Amino acid sequence: TYGFELTVTDNQGLAGKDSVLVTLNNIVPTNWPPQVSPLCNKPYKIVVVGSSTAYGTGASPIDSSWVKKFTTYVQIQNPLVSVVNIATLSLTSYDVSPTGTPVPSPYLIDTARNITKALSLNPDAIILSLPSNDVARGIPAADIHTNFNLIVAAATARQIPVWVTTTQARNTLSAAERVLQMxxxxxxxxxxxxxxVDFWSTISNADGTINEFYSAGDGVHLNNYGHHVLFTRMVAEKIWDSLCARTNQAPxxxxxxxxxxxxxxxxxxxATGSSDPDxxxxTYNWRVVNxxxxxITSANTASPVFTATAAGLFRVELKVSDTYGKAAYDTVAIQVSPVNVPPVAYxxxxxxVVKDDVDHLAFE
Incomplete structure (x- = not known):
């Protein structure tokens, strides 16, 4: 830290003085991480569930936020990748819990921003980022743990992996609350x-406050430098390789x-009973085997129409394929029989006839 003093003197010899302190921080690199080639070119979708930092608060412009930068990075890798950000301001783990979960007043599950909504978007992965609102609102630690586990379990039941960011430093918390954050x-x-995912180290001081160099100035959020740190941490996770490495199960x-x-x-x-575990x-393809x-009309749909012109036992094969080339087969037997026409009685x-004269009664 350097101090500078300014003296201003007028032509009558009167002087005024002022001083300023200048603190020099180490230069924080904001270089773009190297673009690495993923293990595969599989297109995937990531949904971000979270609160204001994930929304982009503190970054100026918002394109400097960690989610925006992360989206740009993965789309440079693969233009078919999408990142859907449903985070918004002030959310807690109660607010993004699965729809139908009992929550205490005054909390209300935000069905446009919660894990159930995220799963409805058919993601391949989810990022959950709730850095400080739970502790700031006084939610008990046991409830926070339960909520996080419920959120992750809802995705796990659908075989969707979830990356969970850690808490972040926050100046507006009391000393005891900062301990709870840690x-x-x-x-x-x-x-x-x-x-x-580590969203704590580097940007946080030992006492749980925000390192001044990364602070947006409100005591809660991070500036562009802080968002860049979070962005590089998410890139280092290589979510894309984890998704490529997941075993694709056959439908x-x-x-x-x-x-x-x-x-x-x-x-x-x-074929509506068909499904895919992932x-x-x-897609569907039907054919007559024998x-x-x-x-078969509309053979590439789930509900085609079978028509036979002759009687016989027909076997129809269904092939179900997923988007990555794995397929499964099933066969249905169809007995085609002529319409059974009842016999004609005459x-x-x-x-x-004369009574008791049965000898002359005849039937044809």
Whole structure:
């Protein structure tokens, strides 16, 4: 830190003085991280669930926020990648809990911003970033732990991985609350392991306040330098490689139950019982296996129409494919039988006979 004094003297010999302190910080690099090649070119979607820092507060312009920079980075890697940010101001872990979770007043689950909404967007990965509002609002640590686990469990049930950022320093907390912030930071790291992202070190002082050089000036949020640190931490996670390394499971094909139909009568088949364990989009292809006397209309849909021109037992194969080339098969048997026409009964013409003269009564 350097002090400078300014003396101003007028032509009458009167002088005024003022001083200023200039503190020099080490230059913080804001270089763009190297663009690394992912393990695969799989297109993927990441949804960000969080509060004001994830929304971009503190960065100026907002394009300097960590989510905006992260989005740019991954889209340079792969233009087919998308990052959907549903974070907004002031949210807590109560607010983004799964829809239907009981929460205490005055909290209300934000169904446009919570984990249930995030999962409805069919993501391949989720980033959960709730850096300080829970402790600032006085939510008990046990409740915070429960809420975080519920949020992550909802995604895990859908086989969607979640990266959880740690807490961040905050000047507006009391000394005791800053200790709680550090305890929550450690709990996140211990609970979520390699899916925990360090949003604490470098930008925080030892007492849990924000390092002045990274502060946006409001005691809560980070400036462009701070957002850049968070951005580089997310890049270092290489989420894209984790998604590439995940084993892609084959879809499940279900062609429906065996059935019967008459010749020249359309039969609607159904593959709606088919699914994909990874949640991938699936496509359908139907074909008649054992005969040329049948056709399938709209064979690349889930509900095509089967029509046979002759009687017989037909086998129809369903192929279900996911977007990464894995396929599954199922077969449905269709018995095509002619319409059963009832026999014609003819008892002959009416006759007149003499009572007890049965010898002359005849039927045809």
């Amino acid at each position: 305890e929550l930071r450690d709990w996140i790291i211990n609970t979520y392991g390699n899916k925990a 499940i094909a279900n062609a429906g139950r065996d059935t019967s139909v008459s010749p020249n009568t359309g039969l609607v088949l159904s 949640g991938d989009v699936i 005969s040329s006397n049948a056709t 008892a002959g013409i009416d006759q007149l």
